[in-house]
Amino acid sequence: MKFSILTLIFLVVLSCNSKENSTITKAEDYNAYLPSIAPKTTSKYFELWNAKIKPDSIQITSFGIVAGQYEAYFKATGDISYLKKSEQALEKAVAIAATGRAGYRRALARNYIAQHRFKEALVQAKEARAIGSGLRETQNLLFDVHMELGNYTLAKNYLDSITDITNFDFLIRAAKWNDYKGDLATTINYMEQAKDKAEKTYTKALILWSYTNLADYYGHAGRLSDSYKYYLKSLALDAENAYAKKGIAWIVFSHEKNPKEALRILDSVTKNYHAPDYYLLKAEIAAYMDNTEMKLLNIDEYIKSVKNTSYGEMYNGYTINLHLEETKQWDKALELAKREVINRPTPESYHFFASSYLKLGQKKKALAIVTEHIEGKSYEPALLFTCAEIYKANGLTNKANALKTELLGAVYELGPSSKEKIESL
Structure with missing residues (x-):
């Protein structure tokens, strides 16, 4: 039945037309989240641990904590320099760690994944597996890396090795696998279960991750009202979440054909969040509006941004x-x-x-x-x-x-x- 998921999507969208052909979004739902506040990129806690790091430091705990904080700053700002600083701290931790070595290698591998350095991530994942501690976490990581590298048979083997329908980490990977296979209904089912698990943990990061991913999957399925709902729930947890605002902007642009409002949302994001791809989205919307000047300005911003060699x-x-x-x-x-x-x-x-x-x-x-x-x-x-x-x-x-x-x-x-x-x- 590989006559494919897009046929299913087509039928789903047609069947939903009567429900989804009207305006879904309301500016009053998200206006409160648009005033952009520059995220904090330091704290007393961070400065305390950062101060412990010296050129010849062996303060292994400091490196791990500082690396995690730099990663958080990257996610908040889109500024690649923070991801690179996190990499440097983790590489130092890997070099000097006497204990917890597998965990630091897994963290470094995930940093490499974020930089699209997938083959280097695989090296670190294999090193973590050889060390042996935290085997399940390493198997999760190996599934992720092999999916990114297109090694789908190996990825499936690792997915099978972590099968546990009660486990959040398994559920989100089972969702990803079924998305790759084109089984959108099963993908959503797994992701909804993962969302339920996350909510029971009361862990903000897991809940937020679940909401934004579920919103994406609902969008793929033509369930745009549900998609919008979960982007809003994401913003209720994190008012500065750029990804959720981008998701709402896409609904406004692609479904509601309201490019000016979509740009208003994106403009609020790019004041303090600087991932280059947002400029290309703004250029696409400007092209739809036949605004050549705006389109070219945003393309130029993208080109200037990616000249930064740190993006690799x-x-x-x-x-x-x-x-x-x-x-x-x-x-x-x-x-x-x-x-x-x-x-x-x-x-x-x-x-x-x-x-x-x-x-x-x-x-x-x-x-x-x-x-x-x-x-x-x-x-x-x-x-x-x-x-x-x-x-x-x-x-x-x-x-x-x-x-x-x-x-x-x-x-x-x-x-x-x-x-x-x-x-x-």
Whole structure:
């Protein structure tokens, strides 16, 4: 029945149209969260532990605590320098730790994952496994790393090794696995169970993580009222949560076709949160408004941001897409796509590779990549759109038309500008 999740989404969206065709959001629901307050990036507690770190320090506890605080500052601000400082503290902890070595290696691996340094993360995960302590946490980590690397068989083996329907860590990974497989109903079921577990822990970080992820999955399923509800619940827990505000802005833009309001929300975020991809979203909305000046200004902000070498490989996918769709620098897109395939050989990376060849007029090479590395291996709408484009270019009209029907059910995910592109397939 791999005639795929997008068909299901299409039917779900159609069946929900009578409920979801009106305005879902209300500005009065989220206005209180929009006044942007610069997050605190220090505290007496942090300064106390940071002061214990010296160039020749062996204060292992200090390194772990300071690394965790830097990670929190990164999440609050989007400032890559904090993630790099966290990395430095963790690398020092790994180097000098006599006890707790596996835990520090797991923490360093997760830092590397955040930086898209997946192969280095795998090295640390394997080292943690060899040390032996905290085996279940290491198995969780190995599942995560192998999913990021596209090693899906290995990932499934690790998922099977941690199976426990009562365990939060298992539930969120079972949700991720089923999302990869295209089983959205099972994905949501697992994520709802994980949310219930998180709420019983009274742990803010887990609850917040559950709410934002559940909101995303509801959006994929066309359950936009539920998606909106959980983004709001996220903001009730953390009024400065940029991700939840971005989620609401997407509903306002893609579903309600209200780009000015979406930009108002995003502008409130980018005053104090500086992740480069937010500028590309603002550029997309500006393009929908036919505001070329605003679009170019935001693209310029993105380009200036990612020139910071600390980002490393983190924004390769966004930059490739920018070259493919805006700058038309297709050779640069191909070069970067080749790097991405080496770093992270997933269907997503291969779709950038195939798209680059298509733009360069090498449609047969593009089709070979689709056939070997994407077809039947992903149900993500953006990847399926690439497949449809390449099928059409190679004269495979029936295959392109089959995906066209499915993709019309994914316009919300792809954005309002996608409808015309899909219809032209």
